[in-house]
Amino acid sequence: MKKGDRKRRILKEIxxxxxxxxxxxxVLIWYIIFAYVPMGGIAIAFQKYSVVKGIFGxxxxxxxNFQTLFADPYFFRLLKNTLLINIYGIIFGFPLPIILxxxxxxxxxxxxxxxxxxxxxxPYFISVVVVxxxxxxxxxxxxxxNGVLQALxxxxxxxxxxxxYFRFIYLASDIWQGVGFSAIIYLAALSGIPQEQYExxxxxxxxxxQKMLYITIPCxxxxxxxxxxIRLGSVIAVGHEKIxxxxxxxxxxxxxxxxxxxxxxxxxxxxxxxxxxxxxFQNVVGFIMVFAANKITRKLDGxxxx
Amino acid sequence: MRSKINIGEKLYIFFCYFLxxxxxxxxxYPFIYMVSASLSSTTAVMRNxxxxxxxxxxxxxxxxxxxxxxxxxxxxNTIFYTVVGTLINLAFTILAAYPLSKKRWGAxxxxxxxxxxxxxxxxxxxxxxxxxxxxxLLDSRIAVLIYGAVSAYYVIIFRTHFESLPDSLExxxxxxxxxxxxxxxxxxxxxxxxxxAAIALYYAIGRWNSYFWEMMLIQDEKKLPVQVILQRIxxxxxxxxxxxxxxxxxxxxxxxxxxxxxxxxxALPIICIYPFLQKYFVSxxxxxxxxx
Numbered sequence: 001m002k003k004g005d006r007k008r009r010i011l012k013e014i015x016x017x018x019x020x021x022x023x024x025x026x027v028l029i030w031y032i033i034f035a036y037v038p039m040g041g042i043a044i045a046f047q048k049y050s051v052v053k054g055i056f057g058x059x060x061x062x063x064x065n066f067q068t069l070f071a072d073p074y075f076f077r078l079l080k081n082t083l084l085i086n087i088y089g090i091i092f093g094f095p096l097p098i099i100l101x102x103x104x105x106x107x108x109x110x111x112x113x114x115x116x117x118x119x120x121x122x123p124y125f126i127s128v129v130v131v132x133x134x135x136x137x138x139x140x141x142x143x144x145x146n147g148v149l150q151a152l153x154x155x156x157x158x159x160x161x162x163x164x165y166f167r168f169i170y171l172a173s174d175i176w177q178g179v180g181f182s183a184i185i186y187l188a189a190l191s192g193i194p195q196e197q198y199e200x201x202x203x204x205x206x207x208x209x210q211k212m213l214y215i216t217i218p219c220x221x222x223x224x225x226x227x228x229x230i231r232l233g234s235v236i237a238v239g240h241e242k243i244x245x246x247x248x249x250x251x252x253x254x255x256x257x258x259x260x261x262x263x264x265x266x267x268x269x270x271x272x273x274x275x276x277x278x279x280x281f282q283n284v285v286g287f288i289m290v291f292a293a294n295k296i297t298r299k300l301d302g303x304x305x306x
Numbered sequence: 307m308r309s310k311i312n313i314g315e316k317l318y319i320f321f322c323y324f325l326x327x328x329x330x331x332x333x334x335y336p337f338i339y340m341v342s343a344s345l346s347s348t349t350a351v352m353r354n355x356x357x358x359x360x361x362x363x364x365x366x367x368x369x370x371x372x373x374x375x376x377x378x379x380x381x382x383n384t385i386f387y388t389v390v391g392t393l394i395n396l397a398f399t400i401l402a403a404y405p406l407s408k409k410r411w412g413a414x415x416x417x418x419x420x421x422x423x424x425x426x427x428x429x430x431x432x433x434x435x436x437x438x439x440x441x442x443l444l445d446s447r448i449a450v451l452i453y454g455a456v457s458a459y460y461v462i463i464f465r466t467h468f469e470s471l472p473d474s475l476e477x478x479x480x481x482x483x484x485x486x487x488x489x490x491x492x493x494x495x496x497x498x499x500x501x502x503a504a505i506a507l508y509y510a511i512g513r514w515n516s517y518f519w520e521m522m523l524i525q526d527e528k529k530l531p532v533q534v535i536l537q538r539i540x541x542x543x544x545x546x547x548x549x550x551x552x553x554x555x556x557x558x559x560x561x562x563x564x565x566x567x568x569x570x571x572x573a574l575p576i577i578c579i580y581p582f583l584q585k586y587f588v589s590x591x592x593x594x595x596x597x598x
Contacts, residue, residue: 010412013412016410017405017408017410017411017412017413017486019485019486019487020404020405020408020411020413020486021405021413022487023401023404023405023486023487023490024401024402024405024406024413024417026398026401027398027401027402027421027456028417028420030398030452030455030456031420031421031424031456033437033441034434034437034452034453034455035424035428035429036420037437038428038429038430038433038434038436038437039427039428039429039433040429040433041429041432041433041434041436041437042429042430042433044432044433044436051436054440099325100325100326100329102322103321103322103323103325103326104322104326106318106319106322107322107323107326116326116327116329116330118580118581118584119330119333119334120326120329120330120333121584121587121588122333122577122580123333125511125515125576125580125587126515126573126576126577127514127515127516127517127533127572127573127576128515128517129515129517129533129534129536129537129541129572130515130533130536130569130572130573132537132541133536133537133540133541133565133568133569134336134340134569136540136541137340137540137562137565137566137569138336138339142352142562144339144343144354144356147354148354150354151354176332176333179329180329180333184588184592185592188592207312207314207315208315208318208319209314209315209318212318240431240518241517241518245537245541259431262430262431262432263431266431266432266435267431267432267435267522272432272436275432276430276432276433279430279431279432280430283427283428283430287426287427290426291426294426
């Protein structure tokens with residue numbers, strides 16, 4: 001009796017919303033094939049995967065790949081490099097867009113503001129291959145940077161061949177690409193501050209610096225906290241796309257991160273199972289962190305923010 | 307006392323302008339230098355005579371690059387991937403976003419979860435590559451078009467937008483007998499042009515700039531987009547013999563000027579359209595950040 005009821009309800013639902021199901025169907029199929037089938041492929045991390053035998057025929061080895069990974073001295077290097085790039089990225093890269101947004105907020109000339117803002121977003125839309133190519137050109141031994149050093153009477157520096165420069169080059173170019181664009185969200189938050197607050201402060205005799213200190217920054221704090229938590233959530237991940245364009249065996253010591261290692265060991269050397277174990281480790285830790293960050297921001301969002 | 311306050315304030319304002327101007331110079335100078343270097347003679351570039359403007363002006367580098375047919379093929383491929391790919395992106399995004407915006411849809415929660423979960427967790431590079439391989443999609447243009455067909459992030463933005471449109475529009479159309487497809491095509495989409503433009507632009511830029519999966523999935527040089535060709539010219543000099551000889555013009559390696567010309571050619575379309583579409587870029591960034 002009840003079963004029939006349920007069946008009828010489902011049929012009715014499908015009938016009334018048939019076009020919604022129809023619309024969503026291609027999307028669902030895409031997600032199954034290109035997101036969830038690959039997720040099943042995670043299993044190879046627990047196998048000795050062979051391309052010939054496939055995922056159903058390959059031998060299961062339990063946690064062996066993970067044991068190898070945690071015993072690998074390389075593991076700590078990957079962990080260290082991944083975390084350091086993120087931590088330095090937070091220390092040097094995180095405050096800059098905030099400062100920039102505050103600076104933009106003080107500009108009263110509309111044309112100047114519009115032109116400079118437009119310029120500041122531009123690098124964000126330039127491809128990673130172009131940015132890496134520019135870096136390689138500028139930093140090569142014959143490049144313009146070494147040209148300046150030479151003119152100053154200094155020895156040329158092999159910037160991309162020495163591991164001690166890698167993090168700086170990577171992060172400086174990241175900041176160069178992203179600072180203007182990241183400022184947008186803070187600018188949006190700033191535009192939400194009621195003008196009356198500033199006017200009242202003017203009446204009280206506050207100057208612009210004081211207004212920035214006592215009105216602008218406090219108004220930005222919720223956005224700052226939110227962005228900071230989101231940023232912390234991705235501290236275990238550094239994308240491989242720019243790394244693999246800029247690194248080489250001489251700089252692996254500081255440049256190699258989880259994702260670039262997965263690419264090199266998995267996709268280049270075709271040690272699929274071991275690389276997938278590395279990848280799974282990173283994805284699970286990353287998932288937990290992003291999930292936690294999301295929970296925290298939700299909570300803040302619901303109660304104190306906006 | 308009044309003047310003391312003014313000095314502090316002036317310093318602060320000066321610092322604000324100073325920061326903005328320094329940033330703009332830091333951003334523009336590399337581009338200007340690169341264009342100038344690509345238009346200078348090789349010897350002038352090698353001797354670091356180029357500072358701001360071209361020295362010993364010559365368009366030789368562009369002539370050499372333009373002579374190489376591969377770059378035009380790659381350009382054509384990139385345009386194809388960008389145009390067709392963006393259309394696929396838009397279609398998939400709207401087809402996903404519209405049902406998800408309807409509270410009356412019974413499968414809404416489940417489907418929403420299926421999408422959002424992929425933003426947090428995925429198989430990673432290797433299972434994705436193996437899946438493409440097992441599907442027989444390696445070395446095909448279809449692979450490039452389909453692998454990034456939809457981004458859950460933009461679906462959410464679009465869904466939020468659909469939710470913000472008043473229900474009364476749909477109700478009155480329904481009374482006149484319209485179904486969901488008609489409502490989407492005739493009412494919802496025409497009301498969504500600004501956000502569609504912004505999202506299409508972001509998808510298109512992503513398509514134009516993308517290189518990693520194109521590099522992994524495509525072997526045939528004739529199907530490669532221009533980003534991968536640039537990567538091969540400048541970064542790993544991994545080109546077939548005839549290409550190499552076409553570009554080096556008999557020399558040992560690619561001259562600096564030719565590499566600069568290749569970079570400029572790759573980046574130019576984005577830089578050229580950018581000022582005109584600037585407002586869409588910014589509005590796109592804002593729908594993403596504010597509504598998230």
